Amino acid sequence: MPLTDVDGVNDRSAKTRGGDNNEILCNYCNRKVIDFVECFRCKEFFHPSCLIKEAGVKSSTCQHEVKSANSGIQENTSPMDIEIENKFLKMQVEYLQALLSESQSKNLILIENNELLRDKLKNVSAVKKRLQVNKAVMVKT
16 A cells, blocks of 8 residues: 555655554665664654665655764663664664775775876876887988
């Protein structure tokens, strides 16, 4: 059953589908969410990975964020909320570590390519000098 608002138009911000109030939908992909993260600004629900994707969208009206220790988690935060936030933060760290690793590997490739280019330039310079010497010898004879 598609998500609809009162006018029958698709509504991404709807939290439940149909009459089943236990089914929470991700605001990014509109799929069922079991382990969800709630944006503390707009109060929308996301898969942890979808929250990262949605926060990276430049046209997004809310730069979705999860409450962190520095943003003043309320004392009545449930252990489940803390566990979900920890899972989200772990996913962020893993994602950033993967990006860093990928960047480092690309940098190594660029360094190797630069060394190869330097070698080729040296070879071209050597060939050019030999041609100039051969040309000078031919002109003299």
